[in-house]
Amino acid sequence: MPNRQVTVSIDPESCTGCGLCIKTCPKQTLALVDGKAVVRGDESMNCGHCAAACPTGAVTVGATDDKALELKTVAVSDEWIAPGRPDASMVVGLMRSRRSCRNFRQKGVDRQTLEDLVRIGITAPSGTNCQPWAFALLPDRETVTCLAEKIAAFYRRLNRMAARAWIREPMAWLGRAELKNYFRQHLATVEDALDQWEAAGKDPLFHGAPAAMVIAADNDASCPCEDSLLAAGNILLAAHCMGLGTCLIGFAVEAIRRDARISRWLGFSETQTVHAAIALGWPDETYHRFAQRMPPRIHRVRP
Numbered sequence: 144m145p146n147r148q149v150t151v152s153i154d155p156e157s158c159t160g161c162g163l164c165i166k167t168c169p170k171q172t173l174a175l176v177d178g179k180a181v182v183r184g185d186e187s188m189n190c191g192h193c194a195a196a197c198p199t200g201a202v203t204v205g206a207t208d209d210k211a212l213e214l215k216t217v218a219v220s221d222e223w224i225a226p227g228r229p230d231a232s233m234v235v236g237l238m239r240s241r242r243s244c245r246n247f248r249q250k251g252v253d254r255q256t257l258e259d260l261v262r263i264g265i266t267a268p269s270g271t272n273c274q275p276w277a278f279a280l281l282p283d284r285e286t287v288t289c290l291a292e293k294i295a296a297f298y299r300r301l302n303r304m305a306a307r308a309w310i311r312e313p314m315a316w317l318g319r320a321e322l323k324n325y326f327r328q329h330l331a332t333v334e335d336a337l338d339q340w341e342a343a344g345k346d347p348l349f350h351g352a353p354a355a356m357v358i359a360a361d362n363d364a365s366c367p368c369e370d371s372l373l374a375a376g377n378i379l380l381a382a383h384c385m386g387l388g389t390c391l392i393g394f395a396v397e398a399i400r401r402d403a404r405i406s407r408w409l410g411f412s413e414t415q416t417v418h419a420a421i422a423l424g425w426p427d428e429t430y431h432r433f434a435q436r437m438p439p440r441i442h443r444v445r446p
């Protein structure tokens with residue numbers, strides 16, 4: 144459950160009564176009394192907007208931790224960058240240039256870099272500021288291979304089951320067509336991937352990545368899936384800036400969600416669900432231009 148307890152405190156000595164903390168508070172936790180900001184509400188989102196808006200640093204939010212966003216491998220200024228100030232061409236150029244990487248050099252990614260990516264991930268917004276994320280870091284090829292093996296075992300079992308018409312057909316009649324759909328759409332590709340893994344020693348799942356990260360969220364959060372994918376989006380872009388290649392691995396997410404043993408092995412509890420898996424490493428590929436997209440479908444809505 145999100146922490147709604149009020150942990151805001153205001154130093155009356157430094158408060159100038161400008162009211163900026165009250166203006167930015169989404170919950171009416173604060174009020175202006177006798178020219179000073181004071182805590183009035185009995186609920187807080189602990190979003191830290193009040194502390195960030197205060198010109199004199201009079202507001203502190205106990206639930207937040209100054210060290211939570213501290214990075215070890217990237218130098219970042221503490222300065223808030225106002226809308227309109229960042230170089231849009233740089234940001235858009237970065238978004239266009241990030242690619243799903245499927246060729247990695249066999250060089251490890253150090254743990255601090257992975258932890259910094261987590262800290263960058265959690266700068267993402269989250270529904271009602273739940274911050275429901277949990278991250279499993281797989282810092283070396285051996286651990287990634289161990290996860291890939293568990294996922295391969297899951298798909299071997301699934302393929303055996305889906306191949307049996309006497310299981311998948313009655314299930315479809317009973318309104319559970321997932322196995323039949325899997326049989327039609329994915330069985331052959333997954334079988335081929337398993338052959339590559341077993342016979343040719345190739346890794347078509349994590350593409351031979353030397354590291355990986357799995358993101359889960361608490362099920363009782365308001366938007367656990369969205370929160371996880373927003374954190375993942377931040378991580379993909381930041382990783383590109385740090386020279387790392389990334390690839391989201393949907394096939395891994397599916398297996399981890401359906402096999403609780405893998406989720407537990409990753410350190411997640413029964414009350415958490417995995418929403419993203421990212422293969423990570425130093426890329427062994429370059430591009431000469433950014434990839435194009437299909438035209439977007441835009442609806443112009445009128446009153």
Ligand SMILES: Cc1cc2nc3c(=O)[nH]c(=O)nc-3n(C[C@H](O)[C@H](O)[C@H](O)COP(=O)(O)O)c2cc1C
Pocket residue numbers: 241242243244245348390391392393394395434
């Ligand atoms: C939710 C999701 C799941 C994905 N799963 C896989 C996957 O299992 N294996 C893979 O190689 N790529 C996977 N991708 C990468 C997509 O294939 C890739 O994003 C898409 O082709 C566009 O290319 P780009 O990321 O380079 O822009 C996934 C992407 C998303 C968003």
